[in-house]
Amino acid sequence: MxxxxxxxxxxxxxxxxxxxxxxxxxxxxxxxxxxxxxxxxxxxxxxxxxxxxxxxxxxxxxxxxxxxxxxxxxxxxxxxxxxxxxxxxxxxxxxxxxxxxxxxxxxxxxxxxxxxxxxxxxxxxxxxxxxxxxxxxxxxxxxxxxxxxxxxxxxxxxxxxxxxxxxxxxxxxxxxxxxxxxxxxxxxxxxxxxxxxxxxxxxxxxxxxxxxxxxxxxxxxxxxxxxxxxxxxxxxxxxxxxxxxxxxxxxxxxxxxxxxxxxxxxxxxxxxxxxxxxxxxxxxxxxxxxxxxxxxxxxxxxxxxxxxxxxxxxxxxxxxxxxxxxxxxxxxxxxxxxxxxxxxxxxxxxxxxxxxxxxxxxxxxxxxxxxxxxxYRAEDGSLCVVNRLDDRITSGGETIDPGEVVSVLESHEAIEAAAVVGLPDEKWGERVAALVVGPEELTADPIDSHCRDHLAGFKCPRTIVVNDELPRTASGSIDRPAVRETLTTADDAAAVVESVDAETTSSSNDETATAANRRPPPPSSPAEKNSSPSSPPDSEPIPDAESIDDEISDTSDDDAGDGAVDxxxxxxxxxxxxxxxxxxxxxxxxxxxxxxxxxxxxxxxxx
The missing domain is CATH 3.40.50.12780 (ANL, N-terminal domain)
Structure with missing residues (x-):
């Protein structure tokens, strides 16, 4: 073949x-x-x-x-x-x-x-x-x-x-x-x-x-x-x-x-x-x-x-x-x-x-x-997907590993420990949220800059909360439900460093308008321009390439980013x-x- x-x-x-x-x-x-x-x-x-x-x-x-x-x-x-x-x-x-x-x-x-x-x-x-x-x-x-x-x-x-x-x-x-x-x-x-x-x-x-x-x-x-x-x-x-x-x-x-x-x-x-x-x-x-x-x-x-x-x-x-x-x-x-x-x-x-x-x-x-x-499988043989065996975050169609985000956060000199979970988000399904342990003077800007130096934008925390410690279970592991509850209910402005409103998970690209002007090397037979504004009927032979003269009205901002819609x-x-x-x-x-x-x-x- x-x-x-x-x-x-x-x-x-x-x-x-x-x-x-x-x-x-x-x-x-x-x-x-x-x-x-x-x-x-x-x-x-x-x-x-x-x-x-x-x-x-x-x-x-x-x-x-x-x-x-x-x-x-x-x-x-x-x-x-x-x-x-x-x-x-x-x-x-x-x-x-x-x-x-x-x-x-x-x-x-x-x-x-x-x-x-x-x-x-x-x-x-x-x-x-x-x-x-x-x-x-x-x-x-x-x-x-x-x-x-x-x-x-x-x-x-x-x-x-x-x-x-x-x-x-x-x-x-x-x-x-x-x-x-x-x-x-x-x-x-x-x-x-x-x-x-x-x-x-x-x-x-x-x-x-x-x-x-x-x-x-x-x-x-x-x-x-x-x-x-x-x-x-x-x-x-x-x-x-x-x-x-x-x-x-x-x-x-x-x-x-x-x-x-x-x-x-x-x-x-x-x-x-x-x-x-x-x-x-x-x-x-x-x-x-x-x-x-x-x-x-x-x-x-x-x-x-x-x-x-x-x-x-x-x-x-x-x-x-x-x-x-x-x-x-x-x-x-x-x-x-x-x-x-x-x-x-x-x-x-x-x-x-x-x-x-x-x-x-x-x-x-x-x-x-x-x-x-x-x-699970229903009686009629159809499938229903409920959740993950782990606790990965899916935001705007992109899957994010909390462990990767934690590693980056903890590499910041001012952060002693961190936990990352997904919080419900009306637009993206879930957003990345981080609970970090650090000094009171810690602000979101250096954390956000640090994350963006090491992570794709859609992986960066959009909500950051500073706490004295991370909630843990009796065995010493991080209590993820408690972390999620803390991040969800933290309505004290002093506790929330900042909600980082970054354009995130667009599943796709920070593609600029210049991409529209890029073309592959032309084939040996050149493209033919259509003299009429409408495209030819599909039943007729189509030339190697046919450019239609009317312009598409661009209602977009172009590709806004990746992971985000736009x-x-x-x-x-x-x-x-x-x-x-x-x-x-x-x-x-x-x-x-x-x-x-x-x-x-x-x-x-x-x-």
């Missing part, structure tokens, strides 16, 4: 493949194939060979899409890295890999240079550092598509760390193929489908539609940033039929526009559990919501509910997908009866063969992959407990990645 795009371009060359919403440009499958061929040729000229690992630090753009296909064409394992991370966080992940090249842009180049020590770096924009190579200036080499086997690694995607340190998950060609087929049987496929990408491309929930649409012969709509109003408008403008979102993103879109386009047939909702009021709102306004549960380790969806099931029971994530088996293990390690709580264990062809470098083998047992999620690009998954697409909010890149608790930015994930 060659790369999926080469097969698709041969089968339906004139069909619509991609709409680049940043430039209002359309690409047919033959046009996309030509662009990918040049992208693959440039990677080859930069020294990339079959079997190598290539890391990417890029926002959600047309070039980013091309790189996924180019890696598959070359037999390369692509490693999409979270461009929202600090250099320290990024460096820790890169140390677990064997990268041959890191591809960045003008915005991520400074972080890449600081985080990468010995791996070559290439920028898709004009390099700012002498040691950084220019991706666009190298001459594309001639390439031959590589044959793939189902067990060959296609991606390495880091979990969000819902059970601790983010783990590098190996995703094979077979995992992606099984996930795409199973999802099609659950969601259905229409020849005229258009899937709007809203989740970050470092979440499996954001990646999955790229490969699925190629397999199905349908189209994707790509926009670099996420703004809830603009995303809602894009549904109408481009006749979008499928979109992956996290709850924060969906809520923001409904708040801005009241309802969503009637072109939609699927809203895949994951990244975090959706509350009953949001599901009820979808029912009231005929939004075809499909709550889903997934994770990075399962290449996205594990189970997905159809709208009628969700409207009947807002807590359900539906039945497991085709070929996927879910066992609920009780405390005794034996399968639990229907209605009884236990840990969800997943097996099937979508499940990863493991973590790169053989890390995390304890995640597997005789029944399959231990998800760390607690739930700073968000989600997640997948967040399938991180929820497959929103596998996947986190970028206004929510919502997102977007499982056993690491990672969910794919798909409805019920936490990728």
């Amino acid at each position: 060659r790369d999926w795009l080469s097969h698709r371009a041969a089968a339906t060359p004139d069909d619509l493949a991609v709409i680049d919403a940043d430039t209002d440009t359309r690409w047919s499958y033959s046009g996309l194939d030509a662009a990918v061929d040049e992208t693959a040729g440039r990677l080859t000229s930069l020294g990339v060979d079959a079997g190598d690992q290539v890391g990417t630090l890029l926002p959600r753009t047309f070039l980013g899409v091309c790189l996924f296909h180019a890696a598959q064409r070359l037999g390369v394992t692509l490693v999409p890295l979270n461009h929202r991370l600090t250099a320290d966080e990024l460096g820790a992940q890169i140390d677990q890999l064997d990268l041959t090249l890191v591809v960045c842009d003008i915005d991520t180049e400074p972080t890449a240079v600081e985080a990468v020590e010995e791996v070559p770096i290439a920028s898709v924009d004009d390099p700012q550092w002498a040691a950084v190579k220019s991706f666009k200036d190298v001459e594309p080499a001639a390439i031959e598509p590589v044959d793939w086997e189902r067990d060959d690694p296609q991606l390495i995607v880091f979990t969000s760390g819902s059970t601790g340190r983010p783990k590098p998950v190996v995703v094979t060609m077979g995992n992606l193929r099984a996930s795409a087929i199973a999802s099609a049987f659950r969601l259905g496929v229409d020849p005229d489908d258009r899937w709007l990408l809203t989740l970050s491309l470092y979440h499996v929930g954001g990646i999955a539609p790229i490969f699925r649409s190629t397999l199905y012969g349908t189209a994707i709509v790509v926009r670099s940033g996420f703004d809830s109003g603009q995303a809602a408008d894009d549904l109408d403008r481009y006749d979008v039929t499928v979109v992956s979102l996290v709850p924060t993103m969906l809520r923001g879109m409904l708040d801005r526009r009241g309802t969503l386009s009637d072109s939609l047939r699927v809203v895949l909702l994951g990244g975090a559990p959706a509350d009953e009021s949001l599901i009820q709102r979808c029912e009231n306004y005929s939004v075809p919501v499909h709550p889903t549960y997934g994770m990075t380790e399962t290449a996205s969806q594990v189970a997905t509910a159809r709208p009628a099931e969700a409207f009947d029971d807002a807590e359900t994530v539906g039945r497991p997908l085709l070929w996927t088996d879910v066992t609920v293990l009780g405390e005794d390690g034996e399968p639990a009866a229907a209605g009884e709580l236990g840990e969800l264990v997943v097996s099937g062809p979508t499940v990863t063969p493991g973590y790169y470098g053989d890390r995390g083998d304890d995640a597997f047992c005789a029944s399959g992959l231990r998800t760390g999620d607690v739930g 700073d968000n690009d989600i997640g997948d998954d967040a399938a991180d407990g929820n497959d929103a697409g596998d996947d986190a909010v970028d206004d929510s890149d919502g997102g977007g990645d499982a056993v690491d608790g990672d969910r794919c930015c798909q409805p019920c994930c936490r990728c």
Whole structure:
């Protein structure tokens, strides 16, 4: 089997493949194939060979899409890295890999240079550092598509760390193929489908539609940033039929526009559990919501509910997908009866063969992959996910490890000890809150600055309370319920150092408007401008690339950030407990990645 795009371009060359919403440009499958061929040729000229690992630090753009296909064409394992991370966080992940090249842009180049020590770096924009190579200036080499086997690694995607340190998950060609087929049987496929990408491309929930649409012969709509109003408008403008979102993103879109386009047939909702009021709102306004549960380790969806099931029971994530088996293990390690709580264990062809470098083998047992999620199976076979075995925080579709935040807090010279929990948040689901032990004169500013030097913005505490000591149990461990109560009830202004109102967890990206102007190297056949303001009917052959002259009214602030809706690009998954697409909010890149608790930015994930 060659790369999926080469097969698709041969089968339906004139069909619509991609709409680049940043430039209002359309690409047919033959046009996309030509662009990918040049992208693959440039990677080859930069020294990339079959079997190598290539890391990417890029926002959600047309070039980013091309790189996924180019890696598959070359037999390369692509490693999409979270461009929202600090250099320290990024460096820790890169140390677990064997990268041959890191591809960045003008915005991520400074972080890449600081985080990468010995791996070559290439920028898709004009390099700012002498040691950084220019991706666009190298001459594309001639390439031959590589044959793939189902067990060959296609991606390495880091979990969000819902059970601790983010783990590098190996995703094979077979995992992606099984996930795409199973999802099609659950969601259905229409020849005229258009899937709007809203989740970050470092979440499996954001990646999955790229490969699925190629397999199905349908189209994707790509926009670099996420703004809830603009995303809602894009549904109408481009006749979008499928979109992956996290709850924060969906809520923001409904708040801005009241309802969503009637072109939609699927809203895949994951990244975090959706509350009953949001599901009820979808029912009231005929939004075809499909709550889903997934994770990075399962290449996205594990189970997905159809709208009628969700409207009947807002807590359900539906039945497991085709070929996927879910066992609920009780405390005794034996399968639990229907209605009884236990840990969800997943097996099937979508499940990863493991973590790169053989890390995390304890995640597997005789029944399959231990998800760390607690739930139960209803009498009809549908699943309900209740909580985590641990106490990870899910904010705006991003999963946050409290231990990581505590380590950073306690490295501050003025802080003796710290405890971190998640507090309910109307907008983000949960927000990070910290109880710290330190001198009375301690203020929030130095703590916040310290955290932002070492943590991504969405991980930084938004509420900080100073206390004389941390509440502990009789055994000496931290009493987390008491910590949560102290943080929740601390209404004494003297006790609360400050509520840090930072834009947080958008599952997606701090992508700037300049991303909209970035284009991949043009294919050999140039783009053709459409003389008419409207796009051509889909039944007619589509030129390699067609630019539509009318401009999209920009209702967004662009990508506000990552983890926040408008700073968000989600997640997948967040399938991180929820497959929103596998996947986190970028206004929510919502997102977007499982056993690491990672969910794919798909409805019920936490990728």
